[in-house]
Amino acid sequence: MKKSYYLFNPGRLSRRDNTLKFTPVDEEGNEGQARHIPVEGVNNLYVFGSLDTNSALYNFLGKNLVNVHFFDYYEHYTGSFMAKEYLLAGKMQIDQTNHYLNPEKRIVIARKLIEGAAFNMLKNLKYYDNRGKDIYPQIQLIEQYSQGIEAFKEVPELMGIEGNIRQVYYEAFDEIVTDFEMNGRSKQPPANEVNALISFGNMLCYTLCLDMIYHTQLNPTISFLHEPGTRRYSLALDLAEVFKPLLVDRTIFKVLNKKILKASDFEEKLNKILLKEKGRKAFLKAWDERLNETIKHRSLGRSVSYKHLVKLECYKLAKHIMGLEEYKPFKMWW
Structure with a gap:
């Protein structure tokens, strides 16, 4: 089974036959013990330290469909090396572009994304409200905001209501989390520990969605809720909104x-x-455990991992774009 690997230390990455060889290198240039990873077991790499490699290695990674995601010293996501787009199809690209360019088609998908995100945020709040947390006022307000989603005709208006919903949602974190205070959302820079974890977790969710999109015919640069940008995979931002409550929060x-x-x-x-x-490793361990948790899928009739739920969401969106099946956003049912 393929898995993600996290490279924290600065080092050198090279190829040894069909194996990736990572050699840590300290600040004085001294090499540590090398680690060998069979490439067939690698799903993707997350690089948090400086990495010394060459084009031959990236050619090798590309042929083996291994994506590499880079983060800087401050845990900001800086970019990805994506292997060749082996599943992109012309008809899907045309249909996806048409759905973006057609305001009526685009708003349908954008509304569904916000609907799914709001539902999953409420699911989290109701879980903790049932366990004695005093967050019913936030639940009521988000429910009121959610009732108006269908009335919005423009994507910027939808983004505004999504911002209001998320602001109210984050207000409940101070009641849910023990020993730490959030005091509202702060991003650049994160003002406290809770905000630091939200920023870090959201970037992990974004790269997960990007990886799952990569395994479908969808184009990650053409989105419906977030505005496509020149240097970002904005469809991953769209899907991340739906899954952040389940995975990150x-x-x-x-x-x-x-x-x-x-x-x-x-x-x-x-x-x-x-x-x-040490804290980063502990969070990533919990993150991987979360992705590998399984749930009995109501439609498929079998257990699937939380990570696989994201890929299934990509398939549902693709079917909607192709006119095969109406898109219904993922909503936690447990």
């Missing part, structure tokens, strides 16, 4: 409330709160 609640992460796992640098390496 539930992981944050777990690592903080179960004290998997403590205040000592964070540090402040240049007015930014960052995860230390």
Whole structure:
């Protein structure tokens, strides 16, 4: 089974036959013990330290359909190396573009994305409200906002209501999370530990959605809710909205409330709160565990991982674009 690998230390990545060889290198240029990873077991690489490699290695990764995602010192996502687009199809590209260019078709998909995101945020809040957390006022307000989604005719208006919903949703985090305070959403820079985890987790969710899109005929640069940009895969941003409550936020609640992460796992640098390496590894371990959790799928009649739910969402969106089946956004049913 293929899996993700996280490279935290600076080092050199090379090819040895059909194996990836990673050699850590310290600040003085001294090499550590090399690690060998069979390429057939690699789904993607997440690079958090400086990486020394060459074009031959990227050719090798491309042929084996291994994507590489890069993060800078401050845990910001900086870009990806995506292997050749082996599933892109002309008809899908035309239909997807037409759905973006046609305001009536685009707004239908955009509304569904916001509907799914709002439902899943409410699902989280109701879970904790049933366990004694005082967050019913936030639930009521989000339900009121959600009732008006169908009335909006323009995407910017929808983005506005999504922002209002998420702001109210984040207000409940101070009640849900123990020992830490969020005090509202802050991004650049994240002002505290909770905001740092949200930013880091959202980037992981974005790259996950990008990987899943890559395995379908969808074009990741043509989106419906977020405006396509010249240097971003905006469709991944669209899908991430639906899955952040399930994947990112539930992981944050777990690592903080179960004290998997403590205040000592964070540090402040240049007015930014960052995860230390130990804390980053602990969060990524919890993140991988979350992705590998399984649930009995009601339509398929079998258990699927949370990670696979994202790929199924891509297939549903593709069917809608091709006119085969109306898109219904993922909504937590458990």
